[in-house]
Amino acid sequence: MRASKELPSAIERIDDFKKAFQEKKPLIFLDFDGTLSPIVANHEDAEISAEMKKTVQELSQKYQVAIISGRGLEDVKDKAGIADIYYAGSHGFEISGPANFHEENDEAQEVLPAFDELEPKLKSALEDLKGVRFERKKFTLAVHYRKLKEERETEFLKMVKDCLKDFPRLNMGEGKKVVEIKPNIDWHKGKAVGFLMNKLTKDSGEMLPVFLGDDLTDEDAFQELKKEGMGILVGDHGKKSHADYSLKSVDEVQEFLQKLIKF
Numbered sequence: 354m355r356a357s358k359e360l361p362s363a364i365e366r367i368d369d370f371k372k373a374f375q376e377k378k379p380l381i382f383l384d385f386d387g388t389l390s391p392i393v394a395n396h397e398d399a400e401i402s403a404e405m406k407k408t409v410q411e412l413s414q415k416y417q418v419a420i421i422s423g424r425g426l427e428d429v430k431d432k433a434g435i436a437d438i439y440y441a442g443s444h445g446f447e448i449s450g451p452a453n454f455h456e457e458n459d460e461a462q463e464v465l466p467a468f469d470e471l472e473p474k475l476k477s478a479l480e481d482l483k484g485v486r487f488e489r490k491k492f493t494l495a496v497h498y499r500k501l502k503e504e505r506e507t508e509f510l511k512m513v514k515d516c517l518k519d520f521p522r523l524n525m526g527e528g529k530k531v532v533e534i535k536p537n538i539d540w541h542k543g544k545a546v547g548f549l550m551n552k553l554t555k556d557s558g559e560m561l562p563v564f565l566g567d568d569l570t571d572e573d574a575f576q577e578l579k580k581e582g583m584g585i586l587v588g589d590h591g592k593k594s595h596a597d598y599s600l601k602s603v604d605e606v607q608e609f610l611q612k613l614i615k616f
């Protein structure tokens with residue numbers, strides 16, 4: 354594992370991708386927040402730029418493309434607005450694609466009542482913490498603390514952990530100024546990548562997975578790609594990464610995707 358600054362630039366090493374794409378058809382996985390859309394203070398305000406949207410549309414006409422997000426499936430589809438590609442939402446628990454393809458994790462369905470029980474308890478426990486915001490997706494619950502005073506973050510994290518003690522069917526992961534509460538099931542973005550690889554390999558033959566992501570939850574996907582594939586860390590999440598390459602920003606993501614289109 355390496356820190357982001359130790360990873361080679363995917364733009365400077367574009368020839369690695371050109372060579373790999375000549376050997377196998379790529380399947381390009383894109384994370385949404387922090388990769389296609391810049392991080393902003395309110396999760397509702399995140400947007401993909403018109404230029405990035407056009408780039409991803411062009412990319413999807415040349416290669417297979419999937420957007421893999423922590424957002425709810427309908428939310429990320431709506432925000433990205435790109436037709437005829439695969440999407441995975443709720444960190445991979447719900448997946449959809451062309452020709453009305455739709456798949457949801459059955460085990461996670463059984464855990465949904467636990468979210469209904471936890472959410473009001475957590476809201477009540479955290480009500481005095483100004484700046485905490487909830488985002489309920491079908492299979493996960495995000496608790497955002499970007500607007501919480503920094504000196505209260507430790508207290509906030511402890512309160513969430515304490516509440517979760519009564520919910521063994523749920524667990525918690527961390528992202529950029531967000532706590533992600535998920536079903537306590539062995540499923541994540543990396544598993545969703547594996548699932549789509551299997552599906553599309555059956556349909557289109559052997560493929561090379563390439564994953565671009567910026568956050569800690571994308572590390573599950575980078576790890577999945579360690580068997581075979583190319584992982585690209587966008588920006589920095591403060592920890593060492595399983596990715597192979599890096600890009601500095603959302604702007605560099607667009608520059609890199611443009612280069613792939615021109616191969």
Ligand SMILES: O=P(O)(O)OC[C@H]1O[C@H](O[C@H]2O[C@H](CO)[C@@H](O)[C@H](O)[C@H]2O)[C@H](O)[C@@H](O)[C@@H]1O
Pocket residue numbers: 384385386387388391392393394395396397399421422423424425488495497499528529530531533568570
């Ligand atoms: O997997 P992703 O597509 O990257 O989604 C991860 C989470 O992204 C969103 O939260 C993050 O972006 C927000 C908007 O820029 C920002 O305000 C927040 O602090 C970030 O954590 C989204 O709201 C979550 O549901 C996703 O899980």
